[in-house]
Amino acid sequence: MGYLYLTLAIIAEVIGTTALKASEGFSKPLPSVLVVLGYCAAFYFLSLVLKTIPVGIAYAIWAGMGIVLMAIVGILFFDQTIDFPAVIGLLLIISGVVVINIFSKSVGR
Template identity: 45%
Template sequence: MIWVFLCLAILFEVAGTVSMKLSSGFTKLIPSIILIFFYGGSLFFLTLTLKSIDVSVAYAVWSGMGIVLITVVGFLCFQENMSVMKLISIGLIIAGVVSLNLIEQGTQSEPIHKSGPYK
């Protein structure tokens, strides 16, 4: 269920970013209200995710996949340019997200050093 929450956080973040584009700098009321709703929802679901997934992994997946999806939406819906460098960069983001997930799932050993108030 935790991965469902993370997927919802990503989708809400992408919807919020689309609403941000449509709000024209908060000059249009409805997209501005929708923007606040979607970003609030995204943070709500991300917070639920953080109960079970390390913040480093959850945030990397949330932000990385958000970047990938909003790039695709920008290309398909807003006629933004897609270059070879953008495609390579998206590939690197996806590789990083996959790597973090593989590391998270493959290593359950004790961390080398854990200090601070959030042990």
């Protein structure tokens, strides 16, 4: 269940961060409410993750995948562009998450 909760925490965090951008400084009510709900859900699910996955590993995966997904959301929904060094950096983050999940004995299973 740890990885299911981690996935839900990541998705909720991405929703909250996307809504944060859309809230335009909390001047729009609906996105502002989504920010609060998204972050509350993210931390709730992350708290459940920490019952089975060590905090350092869980946070590395959560933060890393959140960065990558927010870059994708920025490209798709906010008309942002990324240059080649940013692509390389994102690929390194993904590689780090893969290495942690495949090779680390610290990951709770």
